[in-house]
Each structure stands twice: as C-alpha cells, then as structure tokens.
Amino acid sequence: GAGVSQSPSNKVTEKGKDVELRCDPISGHTALYWYRQSLGQGLEFLIYFQGNSAPDKSGLPSDRFSAERTGGSVSTLTIQRTQQEDSAVYLCASSLSAFTYGYTFGSGTRLTVV
Amino acid sequence: DQQVKQNSPSLSVQEGRISILNCDYTNSMFDYFLWYKKYPAEGPTFLISISSIKDKNEDGRFTVFLNKSAKHLSLHIVPSQPGDSAVYFCAASERNDYKLSFGAGTTVTVRA
Numbered sequence: 631g632a633g634v635s636q637s638p639s640n641k642v643t644e645k646g647k648d649v650e651l652r653c654d655p656i657s658g659h660t661a662l663y664w665y666r667q668s669l670g671q672g673l674e675f676l677i678y679f680q681g682n683s684a685p686d687k688s689g690l691p692s693d694r695f696s697a698e699r700t701g702g703s704v705s706t707l708t709i710q711r712t713q714q715e716d717s718a719v720y721l722c723a724s725s726l727s728a729f730t731y732g733y734t735f736g737s738g739t740r741l742t743v744v
Numbered sequence: 745d746q747q748v749k750q751n752s753p754s755l756s757v758q759e760g761r762i763s764i765l766n767c768d769y770t771n772s773m774f775d776y777f778l779w780y781k782k783y784p785a786e787g788p789t790f791l792i793s794i795s796s797i798k799d800k801n802e803d804g805r806f807t808v809f810l811n812k813s814a815k816h817l818s819l820h821i822v823p824s825q826p827g828d829s830a831v832y833f834c835a836a837s838e839r840n841d842y843k844l845s846f847g848a849g850t851t852v853t854v855r856a
Contacts, residue, residue, distance in 0.1 A: 671746075672846035672847045672849065673835075673844070673846035675844065678842055678843065686843075721788070723787070732793070733844075737786050
C-alpha cells in the first residue's frame, strides 16, 4: 500500500480482556517496528522485525505483550489481560531496511482500557 | 529513564518568525539524531536528521544544530508558517542500533 496502515484506529476495552492490533507495512519494507506513546511520554520502543530474523522483543513491557509478523508483511501486536496502564497510542512503522531511520509511521491505534 | 528530553511541552510563535525547539540527551553513545513532526490523528513523519560528525544540517526552512559537548540539539524553523503547527519529536539512536529513543514532544502553534 501507499503507507503504513493500522487497525483499528481506536479501541476501548475492558480491563482483563485481550486485544489485537494490526499493522500492514509498506510493501517491500523489510523492517517493522512497534512503538507506543503513553500520555505525556515520548515514543517507547516495543519490538522490531527484520526479514526472517528473530525479532528484537527487548522493549516489550511484560509477558502479556506479544507480536508476530506473518510472511514478512502484516504484523499483529497482542496484549493479553489488558491493564489500565496499557492505555496508549500504539504506533507501527516500517522502513526499507534496518538503520534506515526515516521510518514511515502509521497513524496509530489509540487503546483505552477501562 | 528518559534519555531524550524535550523540556518545553509547547511553543507559540508568530507567523514569519523563527521557531526554536530544543532537545537534550543523556546518553553519550547516541550517534544519530532526528526530528519528527506529527499532526493530530496522523503518525509522525520524518523531518530532518543529523549525524554526530556534523554540527549543522539544513533543509529548506529547517536547520538542526548539534552540540555534542553539551548533549544538546535544536531545530530552527525559519520562517514559521501556519502549516508548521504540529507536535515535534526529537529522537536519537546509538551507532548500529535500529532503535530510536524519543523525547515527549513539543507542540508548536504558529499564530497568524
């Protein structure tokens, strides 16, 4: 596609429920990143995928968070047993390769846990 | 621990004047610095970057200055235009690291 597409754009969920956030990167971009921005904070790195290499999960805040990237394209970020502190804007970005820092970001998913 | 800090959450400037956005960092291993711009309901878009081997990079109305000894960088927008009203994020990375550390952003409002 022309840009990075994320869905849903907004998600309100009850505490304790699981949620899935989807990212469709730019075609041909091998690097895919998930970041999140909590209120008043900068973007926080969550996870990085590069081609068929093992992902860098070092930014995931707890084992309730997981992500996968199928076929080197679409990625899904899953949050299990959501907590109120998970409320944030979750941003996906892609780039042609690693170290191409001018990422293209999607417009994000605003997650609200009530 | 936030390694990149933007201490001014907001900035208001008259159209045609200069906007100066500041960013400080604590990690001396940072090697590459970027500015992103974000409009409401959109993702951040890459604006301009600078490598640690330089102290200035200019692109049209946008200039980024880097002072490594002070661990400080700034973004100058001259002249400011109403379309520049947005949130600006400063970001940095270490050499050979694909992860970016971001500041919390500065909201710029350009008054007509």
